[in-house]
Amino acid sequence: MNIGQVAAASGVSAKMIRYYESIGLIPKTARTESGYRVYSDHDVHTLRFIRRSRDLGFSVEQIADLVSLWQDRDRASKDVKAIALDHVGVLERKIRELQEMASTLKHLAAHCHGDARPHCPIIEELANDGAAPLPGKPDAKFGALGKGPGR
Amino acid sequence: MNIGQVAAASGVSAKMIRYYESIGLIPKTARTESGYRVYSDHDVHTLRFIRRSRDLGFSVEQIADLVSLWQDRDRASKDVKAIALDHVGVLERKIRELQEMASTLKHLAAHCHGDARPHCPIIEELANDGAAPLPGKPDAKFGALGKGPGR
DNA sequence: CTTGACCTTACCATGATTGGAAGGATTACA
DNA sequence: TGTAATCCTTCCAATCATGGTAAGGTCAAG
Structure with a gap:
Protein backbone atom coordinates (compact mmCIF):
# COMPACT_ATOMS: atom_id res chain seq x y z
CA MET A 1 0.00 0.00 0.00
CA SER A 59 0.32 13.56 23.55
CA VAL A 60 2.64 12.05 21.00
CA GLU A 61 5.03 11.26 23.80
CA GLN A 62 2.39 9.33 25.69
CA ILE A 63 1.33 7.62 22.53
CA ALA A 64 4.85 6.39 22.02
CA ASP A 65 4.68 4.83 25.46
CA LEU A 66 1.26 3.35 24.79
CA VAL A 67 2.36 1.86 21.50
CA SER A 68 5.35 0.22 23.05
CA LEU A 69 3.22 -1.18 25.87
CA TRP A 70 0.72 -2.38 23.32
CA GLN A 71 3.42 -4.27 21.53
CA ASP A 72 4.89 -5.65 24.72
CA ARG A 73 3.28 -8.97 25.51
CA ASP A 74 4.72 -8.85 28.99
CA ARG A 75 3.45 -5.41 29.83
CA ALA A 76 1.96 -4.74 33.21
CA SER A 77 -1.52 -3.33 32.92
CA LYS A 78 -0.71 -0.95 35.73
CA ASP A 79 1.72 0.85 33.43
CA VAL A 80 -1.03 1.47 30.93
CA LYS A 81 -3.42 2.47 33.64
CA ALA A 82 -0.91 4.92 35.06
CA ILE A 83 -0.60 6.73 31.75
CA ALA A 84 -4.34 6.82 31.33
CA LEU A 85 -5.02 8.11 34.81
CA ASP A 86 -2.28 10.66 34.59
CA HIS A 87 -3.90 11.95 31.45
CA VAL A 88 -7.29 11.96 33.11
CA GLY A 89 -5.79 14.18 35.78
CA VAL A 90 -4.50 16.61 33.20
CA LEU A 91 -7.84 16.60 31.42
CA GLU A 92 -9.74 17.25 34.59
CA ARG A 93 -7.49 20.07 35.64
CA LYS A 94 -7.97 21.64 32.26
CA ILE A 95 -11.70 21.13 32.42
CA ARG A 96 -11.85 22.90 35.76
CA GLU A 97 -9.81 25.75 34.41
CA LEU A 98 -12.08 26.22 31.43
CA GLN A 99 -15.16 25.90 33.58
CA GLU A 100 -13.96 28.67 35.79
CA MET A 101 -13.38 30.89 32.82
CA ALA A 102 -16.75 30.09 31.34
CA SER A 103 -18.57 30.55 34.58
CA THR A 104 -16.96 33.91 35.25
CA LEU A 105 -17.80 35.06 31.78
CA LYS A 106 -21.35 33.82 31.92
CA HIS A 107 -21.85 35.56 35.21
CA LEU A 108 -20.51 38.80 33.84
CA ALA A 109 -22.48 38.49 30.64
CA ALA A 110 -25.67 37.85 32.56
CA HIS A 111 -25.30 41.27 34.12
CA CYS A 112 -24.57 42.98 30.85
CA HIS A 113 -27.61 44.50 29.21
CA GLY A 114 -26.24 43.85 25.78
CA ASP A 115 -27.82 46.91 24.26
CA ALA A 116 -26.56 50.02 22.51
CA ARG A 117 -25.42 51.74 25.67
CA PRO A 118 -21.80 51.66 26.76
CA HIS A 119 -22.22 50.46 30.33
CA CYS A 120 -20.87 46.95 30.56
CA PRO A 121 -19.85 44.90 33.59
CA ILE A 122 -17.65 42.70 31.45
CA ILE A 123 -15.38 45.51 30.38
CA GLU A 124 -15.49 46.92 33.86
CA GLU A 125 -14.30 43.71 35.36
CA LEU A 126 -11.50 43.41 32.86
CA ALA A 127 -10.47 46.97 33.60
CA ASN A 128 -10.84 46.49 37.34
CA ASP A 129 -7.66 47.66 38.94
CA GLY A 130 -8.53 46.25 42.31
CA ALA A 131 -6.89 42.91 42.68
CA ALA A 132 -10.10 40.91 42.62
CA PRO A 133 -8.73 37.65 41.35
CA LEU A 134 -9.94 36.36 38.07
CA PRO A 135 -10.15 32.60 37.92
CA GLY A 136 -8.75 30.17 35.51
CA LYS A 137 -5.28 31.51 35.22
CA PRO A 138 -3.83 28.69 33.22
CA ASP A 139 -0.54 27.55 34.56
CA ALA A 140 0.73 24.76 32.42
CA LYS A 141 1.28 23.58 28.96
CA PHE A 142 -1.71 22.08 27.34
CA GLY A 143 -1.24 23.08 23.83
CA ALA A 144 -2.18 20.08 21.86
CA LEU A 145 -5.63 18.96 22.76
CA GLY A 146 -7.46 20.57 19.94
CA LYS A 147 -6.49 19.29 16.57
CA GLY A 148 -3.87 21.87 15.94
CA PRO A 149 -4.55 25.17 14.31
CA GLY A 150 -7.69 24.46 12.41
CA ARG A 151 -8.32 27.56 10.36
CA MET B 1 9.07 53.31 33.94
CA SER B 59 -7.32 35.16 22.09
CA VAL B 60 -5.09 38.06 21.27
CA GLU B 61 -7.40 38.90 18.42
CA GLN B 62 -10.39 39.08 20.73
CA ILE B 63 -8.38 41.07 23.22
CA ALA B 64 -7.62 43.61 20.54
CA ASP B 65 -11.35 44.01 20.01
CA LEU B 66 -12.00 44.21 23.72
CA VAL B 67 -9.34 46.83 24.23
CA SER B 68 -10.71 48.98 21.49
CA LEU B 69 -14.22 48.64 22.88
CA TRP B 70 -12.88 49.47 26.31
CA GLN B 71 -11.39 52.66 24.99
CA ASP B 72 -14.47 53.56 23.02
CA ARG B 73 -16.75 55.66 25.16
CA ASP B 74 -19.55 55.16 22.68
CA ARG B 75 -19.32 51.41 22.56
CA ALA B 76 -22.48 49.32 22.58
CA SER B 77 -22.43 46.84 25.43
CA LYS B 78 -23.93 44.25 23.09
CA ASP B 79 -20.65 44.24 21.17
CA VAL B 80 -18.75 43.32 24.28
CA LYS B 81 -21.34 40.79 25.28
CA ALA B 82 -21.18 39.18 21.86
CA ILE B 83 -17.45 38.61 22.15
CA ALA B 84 -17.83 37.22 25.64
CA LEU B 85 -20.66 34.88 24.76
CA ASP B 86 -18.94 33.71 21.64
CA HIS B 87 -15.97 32.81 23.75
CA VAL B 88 -18.19 31.07 26.27
CA GLY B 89 -19.46 28.94 23.44
CA VAL B 90 -15.98 27.96 22.44
CA LEU B 91 -15.06 27.21 26.04
CA GLU B 92 -18.10 25.05 26.54
CA ARG B 93 -17.52 23.11 23.39
CA LYS B 94 -13.99 22.44 24.49
CA ILE B 95 -15.13 21.46 27.94
CA ARG B 96 -17.52 18.94 26.51
CA GLU B 97 -14.81 17.53 24.32
CA LEU B 98 -12.44 17.09 27.22
CA GLN B 99 -15.16 15.65 29.39
CA GLU B 100 -15.87 13.01 26.82
CA MET B 101 -12.24 12.06 26.66
CA ALA B 102 -11.93 11.96 30.42
CA SER B 103 -15.07 9.97 30.88
CA THR B 104 -14.08 7.40 28.28
CA LEU B 105 -10.69 7.03 29.87
CA LYS B 106 -12.04 6.77 33.38
CA HIS B 107 -14.47 4.15 32.27
CA LEU B 108 -11.74 2.13 30.64
CA ALA B 109 -9.38 2.58 33.55
CA ALA B 110 -12.03 1.42 35.96
CA HIS B 111 -12.07 -1.92 34.19
CA CYS B 112 -8.32 -2.24 34.13
CA HIS B 113 -6.93 -4.25 37.01
CA GLY B 114 -3.78 -2.19 37.08
CA ASP B 115 -1.59 -5.05 38.15
CA ALA B 116 1.43 -6.84 36.74
CA ARG B 117 -0.54 -8.84 34.21
CA PRO B 118 -0.78 -7.72 30.61
CA HIS B 119 -4.54 -7.85 30.14
CA CYS B 120 -5.77 -4.29 29.81
CA PRO B 121 -9.06 -2.95 28.45
CA ILE B 122 -7.49 0.42 27.78
CA ILE B 123 -4.99 -0.95 25.32
CA GLU B 124 -7.63 -3.21 23.90
CA GLU B 125 -9.93 -0.34 23.20
CA LEU B 126 -7.17 1.64 21.56
CA ALA B 127 -6.31 -1.33 19.43
CA ASN B 128 -9.93 -2.08 18.67
CA ASP B 129 -10.27 -2.40 14.95
CA GLY B 130 -14.01 -2.43 15.02
CA ALA B 131 -15.24 1.05 14.32
CA ALA B 132 -16.63 1.66 17.79
CA PRO B 133 -16.41 5.41 17.81
CA LEU B 134 -14.18 7.05 20.35
CA PRO B 135 -15.50 10.33 21.62
CA GLY B 136 -13.99 13.70 21.76
CA LYS B 137 -12.47 13.88 18.36
CA PRO B 138 -11.42 17.47 18.54
CA ASP B 139 -12.32 19.40 15.48
CA ALA B 140 -11.09 22.89 15.83
CA LYS B 141 -8.25 25.06 16.86
CA PHE B 142 -8.00 25.64 20.52
CA GLY B 143 -4.33 25.72 20.96
CA ALA B 144 -3.80 28.65 23.15
CA LEU B 145 -5.72 28.19 26.34
CA GLY B 146 -2.92 26.81 28.35
CA LYS B 147 -0.08 29.19 28.84
CA GLY B 148 1.93 28.08 25.91
CA PRO B 149 4.51 25.39 25.90
CA GLY B 150 5.71 25.25 29.42
CA ARG B 151 9.26 24.13 29.78
C1' DC C 1 2.73 9.45 -24.92
C1' DT C 2 0.13 12.56 -22.52
C1' DT C 3 -2.73 13.51 -18.63
C1' DG C 4 -3.92 13.35 -14.08
C1' DA C 5 -3.46 11.39 -9.75
C1' DC C 6 -0.22 10.18 -6.79
C1' DC C 7 4.28 10.41 -4.42
C1' DT C 8 8.74 12.82 -2.73
C1' DT C 9 11.28 16.52 0.06
C1' DA C 10 11.56 21.06 1.87
C1' DC C 11 9.93 25.02 3.75
C1' DC C 12 6.35 28.19 5.92
C1' DA C 13 2.47 29.22 9.04
C1' DT C 14 -0.29 28.67 13.02
C1' DG C 15 -0.75 30.66 18.62
C1' DA C 16 1.18 32.37 22.65
C1' DT C 17 5.01 32.04 25.04
C1' DT C 18 9.60 31.08 26.69
C1' DG C 19 14.51 30.69 26.01
C1' DG C 20 18.94 32.17 24.75
C1' DA C 21 22.74 34.79 22.64
C1' DA C 22 25.27 38.97 21.76
C1' DG C 23 25.82 43.43 22.82
C1' DG C 24 24.73 48.24 24.72
C1' DA C 25 23.01 51.15 28.99
C1' DT C 26 22.43 52.02 33.59
C1' DT C 27 23.04 51.51 38.35
C1' DA C 28 25.35 50.27 42.68
C1' DC C 29 29.14 49.87 45.20
C1' DA C 30 34.13 49.74 46.46
C1' DT D 1 36.65 56.22 38.64
C1' DG D 2 36.37 51.57 37.75
C1' DT D 3 33.90 47.65 37.45
C1' DA D 4 30.53 44.28 38.16
C1' DA D 5 25.74 43.32 38.31
C1' DT D 6 21.61 44.16 36.44
C1' DC D 7 19.03 46.00 33.29
C1' DC D 8 17.74 46.85 28.39
C1' DT D 9 17.94 46.03 23.19
C1' DT D 10 17.25 42.98 18.87
C1' DC D 11 17.24 38.63 16.57
C1' DC D 12 16.63 33.77 16.28
C1' DA D 13 14.97 29.30 17.85
C1' DA D 14 11.86 26.06 19.99
C1' DT D 15 7.47 24.46 21.58
C1' DC D 16 3.14 21.11 19.69
C1' DA D 17 0.48 18.93 16.07
C1' DT D 18 -1.17 20.03 11.89
C1' DG D 19 -2.07 22.06 7.35
C1' DG D 20 -0.44 24.38 3.22
C1' DT D 21 2.25 25.07 -0.77
C1' DA D 22 5.78 24.53 -4.17
C1' DA D 23 8.83 22.09 -7.21
C1' DG D 24 9.69 18.01 -9.00
C1' DG D 25 9.58 12.70 -9.75
C1' DT D 26 6.48 8.35 -10.65
C1' DC D 27 2.80 5.62 -12.06
C1' DA D 28 -1.46 3.97 -14.26
C1' DA D 29 -5.04 4.68 -17.49
C1' DG D 30 -6.46 6.37 -21.73
Whole structure:
Protein backbone atom coordinates (compact mmCIF):
# COMPACT_ATOMS: atom_id res chain seq x y z
CA MET A 1 0.00 0.00 0.00
CA ASN A 2 1.03 3.56 -0.65
CA ILE A 3 0.85 6.29 1.92
CA GLY A 4 -2.42 7.69 0.59
CA GLN A 5 -4.21 4.40 0.94
CA VAL A 6 -2.87 3.91 4.43
CA ALA A 7 -3.96 7.41 5.31
CA ALA A 8 -7.48 6.73 4.09
CA ALA A 9 -7.59 3.37 5.82
CA SER A 10 -6.25 4.61 9.14
CA GLY A 11 -7.69 8.08 9.39
CA VAL A 12 -4.23 9.56 9.81
CA SER A 13 -3.26 12.03 7.10
CA ALA A 14 -0.28 11.29 4.88
CA LYS A 15 1.32 14.41 6.30
CA MET A 16 1.06 13.11 9.79
CA ILE A 17 2.27 9.67 8.86
CA ARG A 18 5.45 11.19 7.48
CA TYR A 19 5.71 13.37 10.55
CA TYR A 20 5.28 10.43 12.91
CA GLU A 21 7.97 8.63 11.02
CA SER A 22 10.29 11.62 11.21
CA ILE A 23 9.99 11.88 14.98
CA GLY A 24 10.35 8.15 15.45
CA LEU A 25 6.84 7.38 16.63
CA ILE A 26 6.59 4.84 13.85
CA PRO A 27 9.58 3.12 12.28
CA LYS A 28 10.94 4.01 8.90
CA THR A 29 9.10 1.93 6.41
CA ALA A 30 10.33 0.20 3.30
CA ARG A 31 10.47 2.07 0.02
CA THR A 32 9.98 1.12 -3.56
CA GLU A 33 12.86 1.64 -5.95
CA SER A 34 11.50 5.05 -6.75
CA GLY A 35 11.28 6.08 -3.14
CA TYR A 36 7.58 5.55 -2.40
CA ARG A 37 6.81 4.39 1.11
CA VAL A 38 5.25 0.94 1.27
CA TYR A 39 2.89 -0.15 4.05
CA SER A 40 1.20 -3.28 5.27
CA ASP A 41 -2.10 -3.97 6.98
CA HIS A 42 -0.20 -4.12 10.21
CA ASP A 43 0.88 -0.54 9.74
CA VAL A 44 -2.72 0.46 9.25
CA HIS A 45 -3.51 -1.21 12.53
CA THR A 46 -0.77 0.69 14.30
CA LEU A 47 -1.86 3.98 12.82
CA ARG A 48 -5.43 3.38 13.90
CA PHE A 49 -4.13 2.79 17.39
CA ILE A 50 -2.30 6.07 17.20
CA ARG A 51 -5.28 7.94 15.89
CA ARG A 52 -7.51 6.62 18.62
CA SER A 53 -4.96 7.64 21.20
CA ARG A 54 -4.84 11.12 19.76
CA ASP A 55 -8.61 11.28 19.76
CA LEU A 56 -8.44 10.72 23.48
CA GLY A 57 -6.06 13.63 23.81
CA PHE A 58 -2.85 11.77 24.51
CA SER A 59 0.32 13.56 23.55
CA VAL A 60 2.64 12.05 21.00
CA GLU A 61 5.03 11.26 23.80
CA GLN A 62 2.39 9.33 25.69
CA ILE A 63 1.33 7.62 22.53
CA ALA A 64 4.85 6.39 22.02
CA ASP A 65 4.68 4.83 25.46
CA LEU A 66 1.26 3.35 24.79
CA VAL A 67 2.36 1.86 21.50
CA SER A 68 5.35 0.22 23.05
CA LEU A 69 3.22 -1.18 25.87
CA TRP A 70 0.72 -2.38 23.32
CA GLN A 71 3.42 -4.27 21.53
CA ASP A 72 4.89 -5.65 24.72
CA ARG A 73 3.28 -8.97 25.51
CA ASP A 74 4.72 -8.85 28.99
CA ARG A 75 3.45 -5.41 29.83
CA ALA A 76 1.96 -4.74 33.21
CA SER A 77 -1.52 -3.33 32.92
CA LYS A 78 -0.71 -0.95 35.73
CA ASP A 79 1.72 0.85 33.43
CA VAL A 80 -1.03 1.47 30.93
CA LYS A 81 -3.42 2.47 33.64
CA ALA A 82 -0.91 4.92 35.06
CA ILE A 83 -0.60 6.73 31.75
CA ALA A 84 -4.34 6.82 31.33
CA LEU A 85 -5.02 8.11 34.81
CA ASP A 86 -2.28 10.66 34.59
CA HIS A 87 -3.90 11.95 31.45
CA VAL A 88 -7.29 11.96 33.11
CA GLY A 89 -5.79 14.18 35.78
CA VAL A 90 -4.50 16.61 33.20
CA LEU A 91 -7.84 16.60 31.42
CA GLU A 92 -9.74 17.25 34.59
CA ARG A 93 -7.49 20.07 35.64
CA LYS A 94 -7.97 21.64 32.26
CA ILE A 95 -11.70 21.13 32.42
CA ARG A 96 -11.85 22.90 35.76
CA GLU A 97 -9.81 25.75 34.41
CA LEU A 98 -12.08 26.22 31.43
CA GLN A 99 -15.16 25.90 33.58
CA GLU A 100 -13.96 28.67 35.79
CA MET A 101 -13.38 30.89 32.82
CA ALA A 102 -16.75 30.09 31.34
CA SER A 103 -18.57 30.55 34.58
CA THR A 104 -16.96 33.91 35.25
CA LEU A 105 -17.80 35.06 31.78
CA LYS A 106 -21.35 33.82 31.92
CA HIS A 107 -21.85 35.56 35.21
CA LEU A 108 -20.51 38.80 33.84
CA ALA A 109 -22.48 38.49 30.64
CA ALA A 110 -25.67 37.85 32.56
CA HIS A 111 -25.30 41.27 34.12
CA CYS A 112 -24.57 42.98 30.85
CA HIS A 113 -27.61 44.50 29.21
CA GLY A 114 -26.24 43.85 25.78
CA ASP A 115 -27.82 46.91 24.26
CA ALA A 116 -26.56 50.02 22.51
CA ARG A 117 -25.42 51.74 25.67
CA PRO A 118 -21.80 51.66 26.76
CA HIS A 119 -22.22 50.46 30.33
CA CYS A 120 -20.87 46.95 30.56
CA PRO A 121 -19.85 44.90 33.59
CA ILE A 122 -17.65 42.70 31.45
CA ILE A 123 -15.38 45.51 30.38
CA GLU A 124 -15.49 46.92 33.86
CA GLU A 125 -14.30 43.71 35.36
CA LEU A 126 -11.50 43.41 32.86
CA ALA A 127 -10.47 46.97 33.60
CA ASN A 128 -10.84 46.49 37.34
CA ASP A 129 -7.66 47.66 38.94
CA GLY A 130 -8.53 46.25 42.31
CA ALA A 131 -6.89 42.91 42.68
CA ALA A 132 -10.10 40.91 42.62
CA PRO A 133 -8.73 37.65 41.35
CA LEU A 134 -9.94 36.36 38.07
CA PRO A 135 -10.15 32.60 37.92
CA GLY A 136 -8.75 30.17 35.51
CA LYS A 137 -5.28 31.51 35.22
CA PRO A 138 -3.83 28.69 33.22
CA ASP A 139 -0.54 27.55 34.56
CA ALA A 140 0.73 24.76 32.42
CA LYS A 141 1.28 23.58 28.96
CA PHE A 142 -1.71 22.08 27.34
CA GLY A 143 -1.24 23.08 23.83
CA ALA A 144 -2.18 20.08 21.86
CA LEU A 145 -5.63 18.96 22.76
CA GLY A 146 -7.46 20.57 19.94
CA LYS A 147 -6.49 19.29 16.57
CA GLY A 148 -3.87 21.87 15.94
CA PRO A 149 -4.55 25.17 14.31
CA GLY A 150 -7.69 24.46 12.41
CA ARG A 151 -8.32 27.56 10.36
CA MET B 1 9.07 53.31 33.94
CA ASN B 2 11.14 50.74 32.17
CA ILE B 3 9.77 47.58 30.70
CA GLY B 4 10.81 45.45 33.66
CA GLN B 5 8.93 47.58 36.12
CA VAL B 6 5.85 47.61 33.95
CA ALA B 7 6.09 43.86 33.62
CA ALA B 8 6.21 43.43 37.37
CA ALA B 9 3.38 45.90 37.89
CA SER B 10 1.10 44.45 35.24
CA GLY B 11 1.83 40.77 35.45
CA VAL B 12 2.72 40.65 31.77
CA SER B 13 6.28 39.57 31.05
CA ALA B 14 8.65 41.94 29.33
CA LYS B 15 8.89 39.42 26.55
CA MET B 16 5.17 39.52 26.01
CA ILE B 17 5.00 43.28 26.21
CA ARG B 18 7.46 43.52 23.35
CA TYR B 19 5.54 40.86 21.51
CA TYR B 20 2.22 42.66 21.97
CA GLU B 21 3.86 45.79 20.69
CA SER B 22 5.26 43.97 17.69
CA ILE B 23 1.88 42.63 16.64
CA GLY B 24 0.17 45.94 17.24
CA LEU B 25 -1.94 44.96 20.23
CA ILE B 26 -0.39 47.87 22.11
CA PRO B 27 1.02 50.94 20.41
CA LYS B 28 4.71 51.60 20.05
CA THR B 29 5.83 53.40 23.11
CA ALA B 30 8.30 56.24 23.51
CA ARG B 31 11.98 55.49 23.93
CA THR B 32 14.81 57.07 25.85
CA GLU B 33 17.79 58.35 23.91
CA SER B 34 19.45 55.03 24.34
CA GLY B 35 16.47 53.09 23.07
CA TYR B 36 14.82 51.92 26.29
CA ARG B 37 11.06 51.74 26.19
CA VAL B 38 9.33 54.16 28.54
CA TYR B 39 5.92 53.50 30.06
CA SER B 40 3.32 55.31 32.09
CA ASP B 41 0.80 54.22 34.69
CA HIS B 42 -1.78 54.21 31.96
CA ASP B 43 0.18 51.58 30.11
CA VAL B 44 0.21 49.45 33.21
CA HIS B 45 -3.54 49.74 33.34
CA THR B 46 -3.86 48.63 29.75
CA LEU B 47 -1.56 45.70 30.27
CA ARG B 48 -3.52 44.61 33.30
CA PHE B 49 -6.63 44.68 31.17
CA ILE B 50 -4.87 42.51 28.64
CA ARG B 51 -3.63 40.09 31.22
CA ARG B 52 -7.07 39.69 32.72
CA SER B 53 -8.50 39.05 29.31
CA ARG B 54 -5.88 36.38 28.68
CA ASP B 55 -6.62 34.84 32.02
CA LEU B 56 -10.17 34.38 30.80
CA GLY B 57 -8.89 32.62 27.74
CA PHE B 58 -9.53 35.29 25.14
CA SER B 59 -7.32 35.16 22.09
CA VAL B 60 -5.09 38.06 21.27
CA GLU B 61 -7.40 38.90 18.42
CA GLN B 62 -10.39 39.08 20.73
CA ILE B 63 -8.38 41.07 23.22
CA ALA B 64 -7.62 43.61 20.54
CA ASP B 65 -11.35 44.01 20.01
CA LEU B 66 -12.00 44.21 23.72
CA VAL B 67 -9.34 46.83 24.23
CA SER B 68 -10.71 48.98 21.49
CA LEU B 69 -14.22 48.64 22.88
CA TRP B 70 -12.88 49.47 26.31
CA GLN B 71 -11.39 52.66 24.99
CA ASP B 72 -14.47 53.56 23.02
CA ARG B 73 -16.75 55.66 25.16
CA ASP B 74 -19.55 55.16 22.68
CA ARG B 75 -19.32 51.41 22.56
CA ALA B 76 -22.48 49.32 22.58
CA SER B 77 -22.43 46.84 25.43
CA LYS B 78 -23.93 44.25 23.09
CA ASP B 79 -20.65 44.24 21.17
CA VAL B 80 -18.75 43.32 24.28
CA LYS B 81 -21.34 40.79 25.28
CA ALA B 82 -21.18 39.18 21.86
CA ILE B 83 -17.45 38.61 22.15
CA ALA B 84 -17.83 37.22 25.64
CA LEU B 85 -20.66 34.88 24.76
CA ASP B 86 -18.94 33.71 21.64
CA HIS B 87 -15.97 32.81 23.75
CA VAL B 88 -18.19 31.07 26.27
CA GLY B 89 -19.46 28.94 23.44
CA VAL B 90 -15.98 27.96 22.44
CA LEU B 91 -15.06 27.21 26.04
CA GLU B 92 -18.10 25.05 26.54
CA ARG B 93 -17.52 23.11 23.39
CA LYS B 94 -13.99 22.44 24.49
CA ILE B 95 -15.13 21.46 27.94
CA ARG B 96 -17.52 18.94 26.51
CA GLU B 97 -14.81 17.53 24.32
CA LEU B 98 -12.44 17.09 27.22
CA GLN B 99 -15.16 15.65 29.39
CA GLU B 100 -15.87 13.01 26.82
CA MET B 101 -12.24 12.06 26.66
CA ALA B 102 -11.93 11.96 30.42
CA SER B 103 -15.07 9.97 30.88
CA THR B 104 -14.08 7.40 28.28
CA LEU B 105 -10.69 7.03 29.87
CA LYS B 106 -12.04 6.77 33.38
CA HIS B 107 -14.47 4.15 32.27
CA LEU B 108 -11.74 2.13 30.64
CA ALA B 109 -9.38 2.58 33.55
CA ALA B 110 -12.03 1.42 35.96
CA HIS B 111 -12.07 -1.92 34.19
CA CYS B 112 -8.32 -2.24 34.13
CA HIS B 113 -6.93 -4.25 37.01
CA GLY B 114 -3.78 -2.19 37.08
CA ASP B 115 -1.59 -5.05 38.15
CA ALA B 116 1.43 -6.84 36.74
CA ARG B 117 -0.54 -8.84 34.21
CA PRO B 118 -0.78 -7.72 30.61
CA HIS B 119 -4.54 -7.85 30.14
CA CYS B 120 -5.77 -4.29 29.81
CA PRO B 121 -9.06 -2.95 28.45
CA ILE B 122 -7.49 0.42 27.78
CA ILE B 123 -4.99 -0.95 25.32
CA GLU B 124 -7.63 -3.21 23.90
CA GLU B 125 -9.93 -0.34 23.20
CA LEU B 126 -7.17 1.64 21.56
CA ALA B 127 -6.31 -1.33 19.43
CA ASN B 128 -9.93 -2.08 18.67
CA ASP B 129 -10.27 -2.40 14.95
CA GLY B 130 -14.01 -2.43 15.02
CA ALA B 131 -15.24 1.05 14.32
CA ALA B 132 -16.63 1.66 17.79
CA PRO B 133 -16.41 5.41 17.81
CA LEU B 134 -14.18 7.05 20.35
CA PRO B 135 -15.50 10.33 21.62
CA GLY B 136 -13.99 13.70 21.76
CA LYS B 137 -12.47 13.88 18.36
CA PRO B 138 -11.42 17.47 18.54
CA ASP B 139 -12.32 19.40 15.48
CA ALA B 140 -11.09 22.89 15.83
CA LYS B 141 -8.25 25.06 16.86
CA PHE B 142 -8.00 25.64 20.52
CA GLY B 143 -4.33 25.72 20.96
CA ALA B 144 -3.80 28.65 23.15
CA LEU B 145 -5.72 28.19 26.34
CA GLY B 146 -2.92 26.81 28.35
CA LYS B 147 -0.08 29.19 28.84
CA GLY B 148 1.93 28.08 25.91
CA PRO B 149 4.51 25.39 25.90
CA GLY B 150 5.71 25.25 29.42
CA ARG B 151 9.26 24.13 29.78
C1' DC C 1 2.73 9.45 -24.92
C1' DT C 2 0.13 12.56 -22.52
C1' DT C 3 -2.73 13.51 -18.63
C1' DG C 4 -3.92 13.35 -14.08
C1' DA C 5 -3.46 11.39 -9.75
C1' DC C 6 -0.22 10.18 -6.79
C1' DC C 7 4.28 10.41 -4.42
C1' DT C 8 8.74 12.82 -2.73
C1' DT C 9 11.28 16.52 0.06
C1' DA C 10 11.56 21.06 1.87
C1' DC C 11 9.93 25.02 3.75
C1' DC C 12 6.35 28.19 5.92
C1' DA C 13 2.47 29.22 9.04
C1' DT C 14 -0.29 28.67 13.02
C1' DG C 15 -0.75 30.66 18.62
C1' DA C 16 1.18 32.37 22.65
C1' DT C 17 5.01 32.04 25.04
C1' DT C 18 9.60 31.08 26.69
C1' DG C 19 14.51 30.69 26.01
C1' DG C 20 18.94 32.17 24.75
C1' DA C 21 22.74 34.79 22.64
C1' DA C 22 25.27 38.97 21.76
C1' DG C 23 25.82 43.43 22.82
C1' DG C 24 24.73 48.24 24.72
C1' DA C 25 23.01 51.15 28.99
C1' DT C 26 22.43 52.02 33.59
C1' DT C 27 23.04 51.51 38.35
C1' DA C 28 25.35 50.27 42.68
C1' DC C 29 29.14 49.87 45.20
C1' DA C 30 34.13 49.74 46.46
C1' DT D 1 36.65 56.22 38.64
C1' DG D 2 36.37 51.57 37.75
C1' DT D 3 33.90 47.65 37.45
C1' DA D 4 30.53 44.28 38.16
C1' DA D 5 25.74 43.32 38.31
C1' DT D 6 21.61 44.16 36.44
C1' DC D 7 19.03 46.00 33.29
C1' DC D 8 17.74 46.85 28.39
C1' DT D 9 17.94 46.03 23.19
C1' DT D 10 17.25 42.98 18.87
C1' DC D 11 17.24 38.63 16.57
C1' DC D 12 16.63 33.77 16.28
C1' DA D 13 14.97 29.30 17.85
C1' DA D 14 11.86 26.06 19.99
C1' DT D 15 7.47 24.46 21.58
C1' DC D 16 3.14 21.11 19.69
C1' DA D 17 0.48 18.93 16.07
C1' DT D 18 -1.17 20.03 11.89
C1' DG D 19 -2.07 22.06 7.35
C1' DG D 20 -0.44 24.38 3.22
C1' DT D 21 2.25 25.07 -0.77
C1' DA D 22 5.78 24.53 -4.17
C1' DA D 23 8.83 22.09 -7.21
C1' DG D 24 9.69 18.01 -9.00
C1' DG D 25 9.58 12.70 -9.75
C1' DT D 26 6.48 8.35 -10.65
C1' DC D 27 2.80 5.62 -12.06
C1' DA D 28 -1.46 3.97 -14.26
C1' DA D 29 -5.04 4.68 -17.49
C1' DG D 30 -6.46 6.37 -21.73
